[in-house]
Amino acid sequence: MSEDQAQAPQSAQANPLLRPWQTPFETPPFAEIAPEMFLPAFEQAFADHAAEVAAITHDPAQADFDNTITALERSGKLLTRVSSVFYALVSAHSNPALLEADKEVSLRMARHWNPIMMNAVLFGRIAQLHEKRATLGLTAEQLRLLERTYTRFHRAGAGLDEAAKVRMAEINERLAHLGTTFSHHLLADEQEWFMELGEADREGLSDSFVAAARAAAEERGLPGKAIVTLSRSFVEPFLKTSPRRDLREKLYKAFIARGDNGNANDNTATIVEILALREESARLLGYPTFAAYRLEDSMAKTPQAVRGLLERVWKPARERTLRDRDGLQEMIVAEGGNFALAAWDWRYYAEKLRQMKANFDDAAIKPYLSLDHMIEAAFDCAARLFGLSFEERKDVPVWHPDVRVWEVRDRDGKHTALFYGDYFARPSKRSGAWMTSLRDQQKLDGEVAPVILNVCNFSKGADGEPSLLSPDDARTLFHEFGHGLHGMLSDVVYPSLSGTSVFTDFVELPSQLYEHWQEQPQVLRQFARHYQTGEPLPDDLLRRFIAARKFNQGFATVEFVASALLDLEFHTQPASASADVHAFESRELEKIGMPAEIAMRHRPQQFGHIFSGDHYASGYYSYMWSEVMDADAFGAFEEAGNIFDPAVAKRLHDDIYSSGGSRDPEEAYVAFRGREPEPDALLRRRGLLETSEAA
Structure with a gap:
């Protein structure tokens, strides 16, 4: 031996x-x-x-x-x-x-x-x-x-025959390598860049933003300084509030250039090879395109159905955006500006316009949206809807000191799940927000309780101050917790059907639906409390917040739908058409009439959803497909006259959150709602229906 x-x-x-x-x-x-x-x-x-x-x-x-x-x-x-x-x-x-x-x-x-x-x-x-x-x-x-x-x-x-299997195996290996390469390149580009803020660079930035910038500097070994990183939780607030046009331009251009800098981290060649291999794999399996292959096993079924939904939304959103663009340009001229509105200006002037029209800005409400209070709100809604209780545990090992853990019990006090929350941005974490699991629920050999993770990238408060969330951050927290509930409430026998093991265009329903509770007045009145005084959110500010929710929705819809359409085109057109990624991107955006003043939410070289792996490839539309359902599904509570109606909540639990992949998603939705979703609910939610009808 x-x-x-x-x-x-x-x-x-x-x-x-x-x-x-x-x-x-x-x-x-x-x-x-x-x-x-x-x-x-x-x-x-x-x-x-x-x-x-x-x-x-x-x-x-x-x-x-x-x-x-x-x-x-x-x-x-x-x-x-x-x-x-x-x-x-x-x-x-x-x-x-x-x-x-x-x-x-x-x-x-x-x-x-x-x-x-195979x-x-x-x-x-x-x-x-x-x-x-x-x-x-x-x-x-x-x-x-x-x-x-x-x-x-x-x-x-x-x-497949043996020769095709050999080639398919080679393709799978290469795609696995390329997906990992793509995500590593993106992380490296994000880690390497930051912008230091001197005292003169902090004009217009809230105290909480500057505190977070100091905390980010501390995290990177720059004590006493303040920096902005390429985390979206830094980028979007800075673009909204900084009057320094030069700094907005610098940050914006760095943000949209991640993975596209012609350096060792450039993802362009990786994209070309991924698309060619995906097309080849689809053809080996007998499909004309990767999108046709991918979408067959989804609720949408075909690329045509996806394009139909996206174009239904694109037209009114673009019309709204063009009107908004003209209004923002008028504001620039009225202020004496002699420049054309650019992409790094949009959020800044849209925020000023919102303050004028709706008398509301994010900085006014952030002191009432502390992270701890929003976590409490998410837990309380889960308690009222599903009978869950959450007890923080300090004895469970974690991977970073900032990570928190709660034991979850059902209404009878029985252990249901363990829930980890990892909320703050740091250089060792990839960007974005996500839910995953360390253990999935199953009952194949005795009951196995799930262990669920929520990971976010919120800015950390400095010097013992709490982390204050923007309305978008608060919505993200509820979104990921909705995914978490999908995992925690799972009640199936077999692990392959557990929790979020559902079609991609159904998996976003439980998460996006849960966002609705974060915006409800009765939830905000209870949990939106000033982090210093403990005072509840004033009714006047609450009214203005609710009135402002649909503001700039044309912009938000356009940046998302443009990304979803590009994803679809990448996977429906021959791979040879996108051999020049930059030319393909420009050509497709021109084809749909993309306003030059708006960038896609994800440019190709940073589009981790579709290139870090294939989970959302041809499937980025899924968020919008699910939004049709979530907007319609929340209507069941509104029609009941109670956002915590017990009968509706029980159906939601039984038919959506607990059934995992054990049922066909269309059947599950109809069982909950009593009918198929009504598509215009999405346009109404985004405030775009009137534009659509006028057109």
Whole structure:
């Protein structure tokens, strides 16, 4: 026996990723986990899972639901556990060693899954069961699981000939590498850039913004200074409030150039290769385009349906925006400005116009929207809707001192979930906001309670001051908590159907629907309290806030829909059409009549939704597809005359939040609402319906 072999069991015991966790709720012992532990843990997890799948594949017994589908559900537990910890840290608290490991893991992950998902013998067992599914006496959830398992393998290429499988495996490996490369480039560009604010540069900025800028400088080892980073939570408030046009231009141009600077972090070539490989993979599977392949397994079903929705919204939004643009230009001229409105001016002058017309600005309400109070509000709404209670736990290990943890119980006091909140921006965290899990709910072998994460990038208050949120930040907190509830309230048997394991264009319904409660007067009256005095939000300010909500919605809609349309065009046109990414972007924006004074919410080189992986590729429209449903769904509470109506809340719990992927999403929505969603609800919510009808 070699020395390495003799030490193997001992090293496995020394690696916390490979042994049982003796922590509260068996949560990861983050302080004990070092980056170099992940690759050995993945090696063991891959080997264990491969052996489990081989046993299922070569089981001499006739295929049945238990020895094939249920066995697959039980397989890969160690791989799931190691992966969940690894990807949580890579996204929320990375370092060079973790990012280096990520490159290797993404490649190894593709090499592990390719032979499983394209295993002809295993697929034969699944297909055999799928063929006779009506005769197997399955429950509704089992039938759904069988259908989803069959679809997943079929769409991965399990039915291809051997030559096509070899090529598909090569494509998958390369795409895994490219997706990781894209996200690393974007993170590096964001980490490397900041703008220092001298005393003269702080004019017009709120005290809370300057405090956050000081905290950001401290985080980057620049004590005593104040800096603006490329986090959206810095960029958008600065563009709204700074009267320094030169600084607005500098920050704006850096923000939209992330991943597009012609340096080592440039993502342009990566995009070209990703699109070509996606197109090739779709054609191997028999689809004309990647979008046709991707959307077949969604609520939308076809690129035509997606384009129809986006164009329905684009026309009134663009018309509103053009009128708004003219109004902003008039304001510039009236103030004596001799320049044309530019993209770095829009938010600043729109905010001034909002202050004039609605007598409201974000700075007035931010002192009432402290992070702690908004967390309380999100929890209280969940208590009133679903009977949940939240108790903060200080004994659960976390990956960063800022992370907080709560134990979640149901109305009977039973443990339901664990919820982690990681709210503040830092250099080790990728931009944006997201929900993920360290453990998903299931009941396959006893009840397993979920462990859910919300990660955001809010600006941290300095010197012990609380973090104050903008209305957009507060909405983001509720949005991600809505995703969190989708995971926490899940009540299914099988892990593959748990929580957010639903179609991409349905997954945003629970999160966007939950945003509605953040804006309700009775919620704000209770929880929007001044961080210094404790005084409640004055009724006059509340009225002005509500009146101002639909202001500048043309702009917000245009920047989103333009990104969604570009995503669709990237994946419906031949990859050769986008070989020059910059020319393709310009051509498509010109085609839709994109106002030059507005940038897309995500330019291609920073569009992590669609290029860091393929989860939202051809699917960025999903937020708007879900918004049609969420605007319509909240109407059920409004019609009941009570935003916490118990009967409506019970249907929402049973049909939407707890059912995970165990039901067809259209069926689930109709069960909740009693009918299909009414599309104009979205236009009404955004204040665009009148424009549409006038057109």
